[in-house]
Amino acid sequence: MHERQKPVFYVLLIFLMLSGGQLYTQDSIKFDDIIIPGSAPFSLDAESAVYCINMLKNNRYLERVEGSVEYKIIEVEEVWSWFLSWDERYPEGHRRRYDIIVNGDSLDWDKSFIEYGGEMLNLRLLFLYRNQYPPEGIDYRNDFQR
Numbered sequence: 197m198h199e200r201q202k203p204v205f206y207v208l209l210i211f212l213m214l215s216g217g218q219l220y221t222q223d224s225i226k227f228d229d230i231i232i233p234g235s236a237p238f239s240l241d242a243e244s245a246v247y248c249i250n251m252l253k254n255n256r257y258l259e260r261v262e263g264s265v266e267y268k269i270i271e272v273e274e275v276w277s278w279f280l281s282w283d284e285r286y287p288e289g290h291r292r293r294y295d296i297i298v299n300g301d302s303l304d305w306d307k308s309f310i311e312y313g314g315e316m317l318n319l320r321l322l323f324l325y326r327n328q329y330p331p332e333g334i335d336y337r338n339d340f341q342r
Contacts, residue, residue, distance in 0.1 A: 234328050235283060238305045239293035244323050245277040248296055251310060252303075258316065258338065260307040267309070267338070273299050306331075309338045 240248060252275045258267040277294040284291060296303040305320040312322060316338035324330055 234324070234331060235293060237280075237295070238320055238323075239280050239283075239295055240277075240323055241286070241290040242277075242292055242294060245294040245296065248319070248323060249275050249277060252296070252298060255310055257308055257310040257319070259304060259309075260335075262307075270298065270308075275299075278302075306334050 252272050256272065257270050259270050260267055275296065275298050278297050280293045280295050282291050283293050286293075303319065305323075306318070308319045309316045310319055310322070311317075318334060318336045318338075320334065321330065321336040330336070
């Protein structure tokens, strides 16, 4: 767009927005809708599921051994998403919920860690929405030394 056309464009845009008698704005959000409760069992929306699958395809991850402080390295041979259900509590576009299946078993979100940003972080932490409270009793960082 040419420099001389910009003021005309902005005036036209403002006129169109005001021509309906009101300025179009985003609907206000009720305070109760700001925090979305976490799903049980933990699940991902479609976009996050694709991102998680790509992370797991390209990286090994650690899984805490049940009842121990030991970890085992999981080599990912096959990974896919499994549709769980629709959850109407989430905003539109995030309602289809998926679980991640690694090597034939459901991913244990609470005990799985992957290297991200130079740290070993819990996978569940990585995929929580910003407007969700993290569950209590889960280690989010691992002090695993190579």
